[in-house]
Amino acid sequence: MHIQVSSVSKHYGKAHILKEISCSIPAGQITGLLGPNGSGKSTLMRMVLGLGTPDSGSILYDGVRYSDLPNPGAAVGSLLDAAARHPGRNVRDSFSLAAGMLGISNSRRDEVIEQMGLESVAKRRFKSLSLGMRQRVGLGIAILGRPRCLILDEPVNGLDIEAISWLRGLLTGFAQDGGSVLVSSHLLQELQSYAHRVVIIDRGSVATESTLSDLSNPDSQVSVEADEPEKLAKLLLAHGFAVSDHAVPGWLKVQASNRQVAQIAMEHRILITSLGSQQEHQLEEAYLRLTQGEYSVHRTEVL
Ligand SMILES: Nc1ncnc2c1ncn2[C@@H]1O[C@H](COP(=O)(O)OP(=O)(O)OP(=O)(O)O)[C@@H](O)[C@H]1O
Numbered sequence: 001m002h003i004q005v006s007s008v009s010k011h012y013g014k015a016h017i018l019k020e021i022s023c024s025i026p027a028g029q030i031t032g033l034l035g036p037n038g039s040g041k042s043t044l045m046r047m048v049l050g051l052g053t054p055d056s057g058s059i060l061y062d063g064v065r066y067s068d069l070p071n072p073g074a075a076v077g078s079l080l081d082a083a084a085r086h087p088g089r090n091v092r093d094s095f096s097l098a099a100g101m102l103g104i105s106n107s108r109r110d111e112v113i114e115q116m117g118l119e120s121v122a123k124r125r126f127k128s129l130s131l132g133m134r135q136r137v138g139l140g141i142a143i144l145g146r147p148r149c150l151i152l153d154e155p156v157n158g159l160d161i162e163a164i165s166w167l168r169g170l171l172t173g174f175a176q177d178g179g180s181v182l183v184s185s186h187l188l189q190e191l192q193s194y195a196h197r198v199v200i201i202d203r204g205s206v207a208t209e210s211t212l213s214d215l216s217n218p219d220s221q222v223s224v225e226a227d228e229p230e231k232l233a234k235l236l237l238a239h240g241f242a243v244s245d246h247a248v249p250g251w252l253k254v255q256a257s258n259r260q261v262a263q264i265a266m267e268h269r270i271l272i273t274s275l276g277s278q279q280e281h282q283l284e285e286a287y288l289r290l291t292q293g294e295y296s297v298h299r300t301e302v303l
Pocket residue numbers: 012017035036037038039040041042043044
C-alpha cells in the first residue's frame with residue numbers, strides 16, 4: 001500500500017509540533033525517518049497509525065484513511081514503544097492477546113514466536129525480559145497479522161548484532177514482497193544498510209525526502225570502472241558531468257552520483273564493473289547539514 005502524508009500539521013497546546021508535513025511511504029520500499037531528538041518523528045508515526053488526529057492535512061493508505069481500512073490493526077503492523085506491554089503477562093499470552101484481537105490463529109502465533117526466536121522465553125513474564133527480547137516481542141506482534149505496512153519507531157533499540165541482521169533481512173524481504181515500511185532510527189549507518197529512501201524532519205518540517213544515493217551523492221565524486229571507459233567518459237561529458245582521469249588505468253573520476261553514472265551506462269549498454277564513493281560519510285554530512293548540525297552523531301553506536 002502507498003501511504004501518502006499530505007500537509008499534516010499538529011499542535012500540542014501552543015507548540016507547533018508538525019508543520020505542513022508531506023511525504024510518501026511507497027509500497028515495495030523501506031523509508032527511513034530521520035531527525036534530531038524532539039523533531040516530531042514519533043508524533044508523525046502516531047498520526048500515521050491513527051493514534052492522533054492532525055489539526056489539518058491527511059494521511060491516506062491507497063487513498064483510504066487508516067480508520068476506514070478493513071481490519072487496520074492487521075493491515076498495518078506497528079512498533080512504537082517496546083516497553084508498553086503488561087509487565088506481568090508472559091510472552092505467549094501477550095501474543096495470544098494480540099492474536100485474539102486481530103482474529104489470528106494460534107498456529108500463526110506459534111509460528112511467529114518461533115520465527116522471532118522467542119520459544120525459550122515464551123513462558124517468561126514481560127518484565128523479566130531484556131530490552132532486546134522486548135523489542136523482539138514487539139516486532140513479532142507487529143508482523144502477526146501478515147500486514148502490508150510496517151511502521152516501526154526505533155526498532156533496532158536494544159537488539160544485538162544477530163538480531164539487527166535478522167531485522168534487516170525481515171524488512172528487506174517484506175519490502176521485496178511489496179510491503180511499505182516506515183522505520184525511524186538514530187543510527188544513520190544502520191538505516192543506510194537497508195533503507196531505500198529517507199525522510200528527514202527537522203523541528204517539525206520536512207528537511208528533505210530523497211533516495212539514499214541521491215542524498216549522499218548529490219554532486220559528489222565517484223570512481224567508476226567500466227569495460228568501455230572512453231565511450232562512457234564521452235557520454236558523461238555530453239550529459240554535463242565533469243570527468244577526470246583516475247590514478248588506476250581504465251577507471252574514471254566523475255562528478256556525479258552513483259545512480260546518474262549507472263543510468264547513463266545502462267542506457268548505452270556499457271558494463272560497469274565497479275562503482276564507488278564515500279557514501280556513508282556523505283550521508284552523515286548531508287544529514288547534519290539538513291538538520292543544521294543540531295544532532296550529534298554518536299559514532300560508537302554505529303555498527
Ligand atoms: N502528548 C504530547 N503533549 C505535548 N507535547 C508533546 C506530546 N508528545 C510529544 N510532544 C512534544 O513534541 C515534540 C516532538 O516529540 P516527538 O516525540 O514526536 O519527537 P521525536 O522526533 O520522536 O523525538 P525522539 O527522537 O527524542 O524520540 C517534543 O518537543 C515533545 O516534547
